[in-house]
Amino acid sequence: MFCSRRLASHYAPRRLPPTIKELLGADTLHETSVSLQGWIKSIRKQKRVAFAVVSDGSSAKGVQAVFPNEFDLKSLSNGVSVRLTGHLVPSRGAGQAKELQVKTFDVLGECPQETYPIQKKDLTNEYLRENVHLRARTSATAAMLRLRDCLHRSIHNYFRTQSFVHIHAPILTANDAEGAGETFRIAPVAAHPDAQVAQTHTPTEFFGAPAHLTVSSQLHLEAFHAALSRVYTANPAFRAERSQTSRHLSEFWMVEAEWALQDGIAELCDVVEDLLRDAVSKAFTECVEDVEILHAADRPERLEALKMAVSADTPRWRRMSYTEAVETLQQCSDMGRSLSTEHEKYLAEEIVKGPIFVTGYPRDIKAFYMRVEDPSLPREKQTVSCFDLLVPHMGELVGGSVREERVHVLEESMRDAGLIQQSKEGPYAWYLALRKYGAMPHGGFGLGFERLVSWVGDIDSVKECIPVPRTVGRIDL
Amino acid sequence: MFCSRRLASHYAPRRLPPTIKELLGADTLHETSVSLQGWIKSIRKQKRVAFAVVSDGSSAKGVQAVFPNEFDLKSLSNGVSVRLTGHLVPSRGAGQAKELQVKTFDVLGECPQETYPIQKKDLTNEYLRENVHLRARTSATAAMLRLRDCLHRSIHNYFRTQSFVHIHAPILTANDAEGAGETFRIAPVAAHPDAQVAQTHTPTEFFGAPAHLTVSSQLHLEAFHAALSRVYTANPAFRAERSQTSRHLSEFWMVEAEWALQDGIAELCDVVEDLLRDAVSKAFTECVEDVEILHAADRPERLEALKMAVSADTPRWRRMSYTEAVETLQQCSDMGRSLSTEHEKYLAEEIVKGPIFVTGYPRDIKAFYMRVEDPSLPREKQTVSCFDLLVPHMGELVGGSVREERVHVLEESMRDAGLIQQSKEGPYAWYLALRKYGAMPHGGFGLGFERLVSWVGDIDSVKECIPVPRTVGRIDL
Numbered sequence: 014m015f016c017s018r019r020l021a022s023h024y025a026p027r028r029l030p031p032t033i034k035e036l037l038g039a040d041t042l043h044e045t046s047v048s049l050q051g052w053i054k055s056i057r058k059q060k061r062v063a064f065a066v067v068s069d070g071s072s073a074k075g076v077q078a079v080f081p082n083e084f085d086l087k088s089l090s091n092g093v094s095v096r097l098t099g100h101l102v103p104s105r106g107a108g109q110a111k112e113l114q115v116k117t118f119d120v121l122g123e124c125p126q127e128t129y130p131i132q133k134k135d136l137t138n139e140y141l142r143e144n145v146h147l148r149a150r151t152s153a154t155a156a157m158l159r160l161r162d163c164l165h166r167s168i169h170n171y172f173r174t175q176s177f178v179h180i181h182a183p184i185l186t187a188n189d190a191e192g193a194g195e196t197f198r199i200a201p202v203a204a205h206p207d208a209q210v211a212q213t214h215t216p217t218e219f220f221g222a223p224a225h226l227t228v229s230s231q232l233h234l235e236a237f238h239a240a241l242s243r244v245y246t247a248n249p250a251f252r253a254e255r256s257q258t259s260r261h262l263s264e265f266w267m268v269e270a271e272w273a274l275q276d277g278i279a280e281l282c283d284v285v286e287d288l289l290r291d292a293v294s295k296a297f298t299e300c301v302e303d304v305e306i307l308h309a310a311d312r313p314e315r316l317e318a319l320k321m322a323v324s325a326d327t328p329r330w331r332r333m334s335y336t337e338a339v340e341t342l343q344q345c346s347d348m349g350r351s352l353s354t355e356h357e358k359y360l361a362e363e364i365v366k367g368p369i370f371v372t373g374y375p376r377d378i379k380a381f382y383m384r385v386e387d388p389s390l391p392r393e394k395q396t397v398s399c400f401d402l403l404v405p406h407m408g409e410l411v412g413g414s415v416r417e418e419r420v421h422v423l424e425e426s427m428r429d430a431g432l433i434q435q436s437k438e439g440p441y442a443w444y445l446a447l448r449k450y451g452a453m454p455h456g457g458f459g460l461g462f463e464r465l466v467s468w469v470g471d472i473d474s475v476k477e478c479i480p481v482p483r484t485v486g487r488i489d490l
Numbered sequence: 491m492f493c494s495r496r497l498a499s500h501y502a503p504r505r506l507p508p509t510i511k512e513l514l515g516a517d518t519l520h521e522t523s524v525s526l527q528g529w530i531k532s533i534r535k536q537k538r539v540a541f542a543v544v545s546d547g548s549s550a551k552g553v554q555a556v557f558p559n560e561f562d563l564k565s566l567s568n569g570v571s572v573r574l575t576g577h578l579v580p581s582r583g584a585g586q587a588k589e590l591q592v593k594t595f596d597v598l599g600e601c602p603q604e605t606y607p608i609q610k611k612d613l614t615n616e617y618l619r620e621n622v623h624l625r626a627r628t629s630a631t632a633a634m635l636r637l638r639d640c641l642h643r644s645i646h647n648y649f650r651t652q653s654f655v656h657i658h659a660p661i662l663t664a665n666d667a668e669g670a671g672e673t674f675r676i677a678p679v680a681a682h683p684d685a686q687v688a689q690t691h692t693p694t695e696f697f698g699a700p701a702h703l704t705v706s707s708q709l710h711l712e713a714f715h716a717a718l719s720r721v722y723t724a725n726p727a728f729r730a731e732r733s734q735t736s737r738h739l740s741e742f743w744m745v746e747a748e749w750a751l752q753d754g755i756a757e758l759c760d761v762v763e764d765l766l767r768d769a770v771s772k773a774f775t776e777c778v779e780d781v782e783i784l785h786a787a788d789r790p791e792r793l794e795a796l797k798m799a800v801s802a803d804t805p806r807w808r809r810m811s812y813t814e815a816v817e818t819l820q821q822c823s824d825m826g827r828s829l830s831t832e833h834e835k836y837l838a839e840e841i842v843k844g845p846i847f848v849t850g851y852p853r854d855i856k857a858f859y860m861r862v863e864d865p866s867l868p869r870e871k872q873t874v875s876c877f878d879l880l881v882p883h884m885g886e887l888v889g890g891s892v893r894e895e896r897v898h899v900l901e902e903s904m905r906d907a908g909l910i911q912q913s914k915e916g917p918y919a920w921y922l923a924l925r926k927y928g929a930m931p932h933g934g935f936g937l938g939f940e941r942l943v944s945w946v947g948d949i950d951s952v953k954e955c956i957p958v959p960r961t962v963g964r965i966d967l
Contacts, residue, residue, distance in 0.1 A: 024767070024802055027760040030752060032653045032719070050719070050750055052928050069750070070718030071653055094928040122895070122929035129927055146920040147927065149717030158718060162656045169646060176509045176548055179639045183958040184661070184726050185674075185741050187965045197662075197696070199703075200677040202730070219674070219730055219740070220965035226676075233967060237957060240626035241547030241635060242509070242527070249661050249726070253679070253696055263696070264662050273527055273546070275507060283504040290501070325501055418599070443623040443967055450606055450624065451529050451571040452599035480714060481660040488664045488697035490710060490920055 032071035036101060037111055047113070048098045050121065051075065052150070055133065056089055064106075065089065067097065067113075070155055073302035077104060077112040084118070092124030092131060092150070138477055145481055145489050156303035157478060160296060160470050163303075165462070167295040168247065168268055171288050177243040177270060182230035184249060188440055189225050195253045196225040197263075226251035229459060230269050232382070232444055235416065238271040238455055239447050245270035247462070255485045259474040260354075260407070262463060264483040271457035274415060278398050281413050281456050282370045285402060286330050289368075289411075289465070293323040296469050307470035315471050318405060322367050332370040335396070351378065357401070357408040368410075372400045381426040383414040384456075388422050398456075407468050413458025420448045509548035513578060514588055524590070525575045527598065528552065529627070532610065533566055541583075542566065544574065544590075547626070550633055550779035554581060554589040561595070569601030569608060569627070615954055622958055622966050633780035634955060638943050640777045644769040645724065645745055652761070654720040654747060659707035661726060665917055666702050672730045673702040674740075703728035706936060707746050709859070709921055712893065715748040715932055716924050722747035724939070732962045736951040737831075737884070739940060741960035748934035751892060755875050758890050758933050759847045762879060763807055766845075766888075766942070770800040773946050784947035792948050795882060799844050809847040812873070828855065834878070834885040845887075849877045858903040860891040861933075865899050875933075884945050890935025897925045 031039070033049055051069035061082045068075030078097055080086055089095070096119045104112040130144045131151060141148045148154045172179065189196050202219050218224070227233075230246045237244045250267045274280050296304055297320065308316045321327055333341070335352075341364060342356050352360075352371070361369050376385055376395040383397035399414035417423040423445065427433045432441050466478035476482040481490055508516070510526055528546035538559045545552030555574055557563055566572070573596045581589040607621045608628060618625045625631045649656065666673050679696050695701070704710075707723045714721045727744045751757050773781055774797065785793045798804055810818070812829075818841060819833050829837075829848070838846050853862055853872040860874035876891035894900040900922065904910045909918050943955035953959040958967055 024804060024806055026764040026768070027757065029652050029720070029749075029757075029761070035653065050752075050930060052717075070655070071720075092928045094930045121931065122925075122927075124928040125926070131927075146713040146923060147716070149714050155717055158655060158657065158714070161658070165656055166646065166650065169643065173643065175506050176512065178547070178635060179642055180635065180957050181638070181726070181743055183741060183960060183967065185728075185960050185965065187967060198677040200675040219962060220960070221963045222965055224965050233958065236623040236967070237626050237635070239624070240529075240632055243506070243548075249658070251662075264660060266658055272506075275527070280504065280506075284506070287503040291503070327501060329501055446623060448599075449602070450599075450608075451569045451601040453527060453571045454598065480657050481710065483660060483662050483697070485696060486698045488662065488699050488701050490660065490664060490713070 033067070033069045033076050034072035037072070037074070037076060037109075045101065046098065046116075047101055048096065049076065049113070050094065050096045053089060053091055053093050053095060054152075055091060056086075058086060063089075067095065068155075070149070070159075073152065073156055073159070073300075073306050074109065076101075077106065077109050078115050079112055080115045080118070084115075088120050088123065089118075090124060090126050091133060092126075092129050093120060094122040094124075095120055138474070142476065142482065142487075143489070149480070152306055154477070156300075156306040157466065157470055157472065158480065159300050160303045160307065161462075161466050161478070163296050163300045164292050164465060164469065165247065167292040168288065171291045172245045172270065175243065175284070177245045177272065178237075178241045180230075180234060180237045180241075180244045180246050182227070182233040182237075182246045182248055182269075184227050185220070185224045186227045186233070187220075187222060187224065188232070189223070196228055197251050197253050199224040199226075228252055229267065231271070231457060231459060234269055234271040234457065235382075235447055235455070236443070238273065238457070239450075239452070242453075243270075243272040257484060259476075260464065260467075262475055262479060262482055262484060265475070265479065266462040268460040268462055268465075269457060271416075271455060273453045274456050275454075277415055277454075277456070278372055278400060281415065281458060282332060282372070282400055282402075283329075285370075285400075285411050285413065285458055285460070286368075288460075289402075290323045292465070293319065293469055297323070304470065307472060309471060312471070315406070318367065319469065319471075322404075327367075330368045330370060330402075331365050332372060332400075333365075334373045335371055335375070336373070338371045354408045357403045358406065361403040361408070362405040366405070368402060368404045370400045370402050373397070374399055374401075376426075379414070381430040381432065382416050382423070384417045385422055385426075388419075400458075404468050406471075407464055409461075410464050410468060411458050411460045413456065415454070415456040418448055418452045418454055420445065423448060510544070510546045510553045511549035514549070514551070514553060514586075522578065523575065523593075524578055525573065526553065526590070527571065527573045530566055530568055530570045530572060531629075532568060533563075535563060540566070544572065545632075547632055547636075550629065550636070550777075550783050551586065553578075554583065554586050555592050556589055557592045557595075561592070565597050565600065567601060567603050568610060569603075569606050570597060571599040571601075572597055615951070619953065619959065619964075620966070626957070629783055631954070633777075633783040634943065634947055634949065635957065636777050637773060637780045637784065637947050638939075638955070640773050640780075641769050641942060641946065642724065642939070644772040645765065648765050648768045649722045649747065652720065654722045654749065655714075655718045657707075657711060657714045657718075657721045657723050659704070659710040659714075659723050659725055659746075661704050662697070662701045663704045663710070664697075664699060664701065665709065666700070673705055674728050674730050676701040676703075705729055706744065708748070708934060708936060711746055711748040711934065712859075712924055712932070713920070715750065715934075716927075716929070719930075720747075720749040734961060736953075737941065737944075739952055739956060739959055739961060742952070742956065743939040745937040745939055745942075746934060748893075748932060750930045751933050752931075754892055754931075754933070755849055755877060758892065758935060759809060759849070759877055759879075760806075762847075762877075762888050762890065762935055762937070763845075765937075766879075767800045769942070770796065770946055774800070781947065784949060786948060789948070792883070795844065796946065796948075799881075804844075807845045807847060807879075808842050809849060809877075810842075811850045812848055812852070813850070815848045831885045834880045835883065838880040838885070839882040843882070845879060845881045847877045847879050850874070851876055851878075853903075856891070858907040858909065859893050859900070861894045862899055862903075865896075877935075881945050883948075884941055886938075887941050887945060888935050888937045890933065892931070892933040895925055895929045895931055897922065900925060 879888040
């Protein structure tokens with residue numbers, strides 16, 4: 014017996030209504046009746062007809078909606094949210110393949126023009142930061158957010174293809190950024206500004222010891238590498254830096270990975286390059302309109318350079334030792350033995366004209382966990398097995414290294430950095446223990462996610478590369 | 491002319507070596523020579539041969555490695571990391587289809603047995619928390635981490651299929667958890683324990699105003715919904731709760747979504763159910779061995795109940811109004827007019843025997859942003875358009891609501907909650923502005939990610955559902 018009731022009660026997932034992007038992308042929808050929701054981005058009222066661009070944020074281009082003159086359009090203006098039904102038809106105008114012939118519309122939410130902060134006129138970055146809750150209403154911010162989403166997804170997918178396990182490393186940590194002193198610290202409970210709340214707590218550290226916001230997930234990831242071989246995270250990180258630059262935020266996101274290496278620094282650089290080429294290529298296929306909106310029209314060479322960097326016809330990116338990099342730069346300019354941000358940019362922009370890995374920095378200017386290439390050399394000649402990836406107009410985008418797996422060399426570096434005393438006990442004992450119990454040669458890297466967005470989107474400041482920027486002296490929302 | 495040099499310099503991505511999971515899964519590898527790396531999980535030395543289980547963490551089962559007796563195996567013991575080469579051949583033993591006939595091996599990292607904390611004997615959860623840096627070396631923790639990875643990926647993929655944009659909502663926030671007082675606060679800079687660091691800073695708030703760790707990304711997501719229509723995040727959240735329960739952490743991860751609704755609470759519940767059914771089904775296909783390791787052997791009914799909950803033959807999950815839920819429970823027990831955690835569990839476990847959405851809670855016990863169903867009723871009879879999803883042995887797994895879009899109703903709720911004064915200015919003015927400028931009917935939900943892991947993996951405490959747990963009185967690593 015055919016039991017329609019039983020069939021009816023079977024589970025079937027709900028499909029949300031098509032977005033404007035889906036409606037405009039589908040081939041079969043010409044002349045069919047559709048319903049959509051969005052915000053009016055602009056409206057042009059003529060005598061017999063009105064044209065509005067309506068966007069739901071699903072793509073860079075909204076849909077052109079054509080209102081016949083029988084409607085009362087007084088309630089329609091920039092920022093108003095509407096539901097429209099009508100027919101999608103081939104557009105007679107330039108700039109779009111289809112347009113919506115509106116049959117009915119409802120105003121879902123009004124938008125008083127006299128106070129609406131997002132006017133059509135050019136709005137400065139600083140003004141938009143002050144209105145960060147509405148910033149995504151602008152084309153540029155919305156494009157940045159879709160680009161971010163695309164890059165984020167591509168990165169997760171890349172790691173999946175290489176059998177990495179995603180790990181949520183902890184945000185609160187007992188370690189204080191390797192002593193750098195630029196961490197945010199959680200306030201002891203007694204410091205709570207609300208007297209009533211403070212009273213109900215004993216005046217002490219909530220965790221029994223000082224807790225900090227993480228500056229990097231690397232050390233924690235190393236612990237999980239030591240069981241899962243290949244691990245990565247895409248985590249927030251925090252630095253209490255007071256300098257205001259276009260490359261720094263107090264709160265930012267980092268993609269970090271650690272894995273068991275079989276081919277040392279070459280493998281590290283290959284994986285970083287593959288990851289970036291894959292992510293940037295995906296941006297050019299999945300959200301090319303957003304990339305084009307973001308790139309400034311007056312410097313098309315940057316878009317070309319970006320395409321070139323990830324083209325399959327372009328060989329692997331240039332790799333150069335630190336020594337060679339310094340010598341190369343010394344031929345062009347008056348400099349000492351270290352690379353400044355300006356030198357780094359010059360190297361990528363002018364000399365290599367593309368991304369470049371600089372490898373093998375002096376031990377004494379790099380972090381304690383990096384593998385010493387030849388510990389038998391005099392200390393001042395020692396280098397570490399590390400790289401910085403420099404890209405044009407940005408400088409450092411990624412940094413990474415083989416990690417020191419030899420306990421005695423690591424202990425020396427940690428003592429030099431003031432992280433352990435003679436006793437080897439203390440907050441980093443667990444990190445040393447990772448080397449003691451079945452350590453494998455391994456390494457990893459950290460990629461500043463906002464810097465990647467900045468590079469791919471040609472966005473001058475990382476403050477415009479994150480949904481809500483956090484910098485010294487300011488906290489909105 | 492065929493230019494081999496140009497071809498050679500073309501870019502081709504590097505493929506990392508196959509993992510043990512890949513080697514065991516591939517059909518064609520029988521009798522071929524392979525090389526792999528991993529940790530010895532156990533070793534059994536017999537007279538003429540030794541058997542070791544070697545894992546690289548890529549799957550629940552390691553590979554069985556067979557060492558002929560010509561080798562000196564003194565250096566091999568639990569926890570040692572090795573590189574093995576040999577032939578993968580059909581296994582003669584029970585429990586695995588293939589085994590590795592070892593031809594050569596290298597010890598990569600020794601592991602002194604006398605001090606190695608991860609011994610084969612049963613280790614308590616508390617002991618493993620004390621050794622959290624090595625905890626992932628145990629089968630259960632490694633299985634949990636792979637399950638987490640699988641659920642996390644499935645959730646991102648689900649949102650992608652429904653055209654949601656992923657947003658990194660801010661972690662540091664100016665708002666203090668709707669006045670709940672259980673937020674962590676960033677210490678003013680003067681409180682830095684290092685006197686030298688403190689001196690270089692003016693003794694003030696780094697951000698110019700108190701900064702807190704987010705307790706939920708919802709309000710921020712609502713701002714991005716108001717430009718992109720469908721947004722979600724998978725973000726950390728923080729609560730300074732001093733109670734130690736199996737369902738609470740001070741640092742945890744939440745999946746939260748907000749989108750433009752066309753069908754109110756029904757659409758909300760459908761999407762939550764679809765998301766969960768999809769993620770749990772994926773866990774049964776992509777990491778079923780991990781799920782099985784985690785489920786306790788002595789309560790197989792929980793695994794069955796979980797499979798049943800997500801089976802395509804099972805109709806949509808039960809939905810019940812709050813009033814009906816209370817009446818149903820009153821028939822079985824002596825209770826008042828509110829649902830405790832024990833009531834919630836009883837409802838899911840004993841009455842419905844599966845997940846259940848309870849909808850329409852009284853306005854006065856729910857949050858200010860939830861949409862009032864009928865504001866014309868007397869206040870004590872008013873309900874809000876919300877749901878809690880209750881699952882067996884857990885209670886609340888997801889909570890969500892339609893958001894109040896009517897400015898005057900929202901203002902009343904915010905005044906009642908003490909969030910705004912008469913002036914309507916202050917830290918939540920931006921939230922009210924979202925309603926003023928083109929608001930759409932919208933809603934969303936928050937899903938406690940560790941609770942999902944706990945439910946799917948039948949793990950008693952959420953402390954065992956996160957890489958590094960953070961609870962009152964303790965901070966490791």
